[in-house]
Amino acid sequence: MKHYAGLDVSVKETSLCIVDETGRICREAKLVSHPDDLLAALNDPIWRFDRIGLEAGPLSQWLFSGLAEAGLPVICIETRHAKAFLKAQVNKSDRNDARGIAQMMRVGLFRPVHVKTLISQKRRVLLAGRKLLQEKAIAIENDIRGLLRNFGLKVGIVGVIGFEQRIHELVGGQPELAELMEPLLVARRVLREQFTQLHRKVLLLARESEVCRRLMTIPGVGPVTSLAFISTIDVPARFKSSKAVGPSLGLTPVLNQSGESHRIGRISLCGDEAMRALLYEAAQVMLTRVQKWSWAWAMQIAKRRGQQKAIVALARRLAVIMHRMWSDGTEFRWTREATPAAQ
Template structure:
């Protein structure tokens, strides 16, 4: 009987479609499993290469497969699509995954640890609370606008909502409306408390993580950015050098070249949008202190700002921060301004 060398799995919530191939690339297994049956099958399978798309539930399954001694490859879904032949169904998708994982230049996603996934949940809840809080503020403002009052923007005004309403003698609001506003305002205050709790959880996790503490030595990187970097990038070993990580984050120009003519456009904005946003905000905080003559990038940024617009300098600095973060993660050494390239030191 032929031995399975490559196993392609199309993931689902409760059903999993599997294609197994031998050393010659011939399909010798084509079967559908439930979740418990799949785990049982993988546990009894001799060590082989198992591949599936990096989607919901993939990292948990990757850890289970590694526990049973298998070599696991997680493939970004957009890299699997070119290998889908004919019409789409689950078995064709599994075959495409098995085909894609054998390509010599295929890019893979490293499986996340359980701690990284827990931290991701913490970040995701925090972001959802912030989004809900913004919606709550907009809702209260829209309600008051319907009754002829324009509430000032910002959290300071929202926290003192009823003091502000008491000062508006020109408009008298119905008592029932004030009761409804109290319900909405209490919800806003509750969300503030929940966001504070999530922030404390993240800060506590950062204090206990050596990599986060090393990342915080980089100018412009705080608790949230450091935690997000460790959660998404890990050790950074999946990138050959810092430029690859900056390109993965979409902080390099998008290229559209043909006929030997190189044409560079705006940044590609690929990869993790949240992490890219945090690095850009970190770069913005560094640029905001440029007039004070502070920081290791001062002279370089000063020369750059003399010839480039603010946003161009901003992205250039975010790119540098991403590269430095990669160097810190891979070397496990704190940021040292003395070791910067002379061009960055001015």
């Protein structure tokens, strides 16, 4: 008899529910959220697992890897799809969620999520850490500007390199204020130095990657965007078509159709938010700063529906093009090459 398991994962404990092919509950337990503890409960020879499901979350990649390496048929399921299924339950609890996930595995009503490889996970940590340091440094700079403005001291437009010198010039005649600003400047300096260190690592990885170098032939796509794209997509072959990349990144409109009602809303905003923002920035550069232009359709969208919608549409097209370039091993070109005449 086949068995199915559902795992409702939290930081400390995981609720386990095992059901047979008829839907009867065979075992329920509370386990420590660690691969070894889960394996101890799931590797019992009395179970013949066909599918083991766990919801995508902060610990899902770690637990998925541990169970998959042990040969168990584990599946990571999409969060919003699981939430819609589990919402039908009257009482929300970890035990009931584990039961619901087990039943989803039994009837096959789930949407699997791709679990990224270890190298892609490490790249994403690098990009996330770089962005975090940059945001914190900018936040401190803005706070310093606001604090000095209370004393009538205006920093004005100044670059990253000249920012600290400008602050020293403003507070030079006020020793007490200079003493208060110094710790903030030290913190900002450390953040900028560490950000530079991670940014150099991003540049090095992008330079060493053949795929990144190829993607950077697209105007507006730099090392950060290219490295983020390959770490987000991870395995290009998991998409049957390049056109499927746009919906996976939340760049396609939501359709709401019922009877005679047919509404097309805003983009779904599902998938990786950071990657979506980088594609938006690249599309904005291509639409507003690149001199050479051959995609008149985007300009037509900007005239009819506004520049923001045109940038979103171009970002979606960029995602498709980048995936196709990665899959085919081709470089970016502005126009389609002429098809040779048939012999």
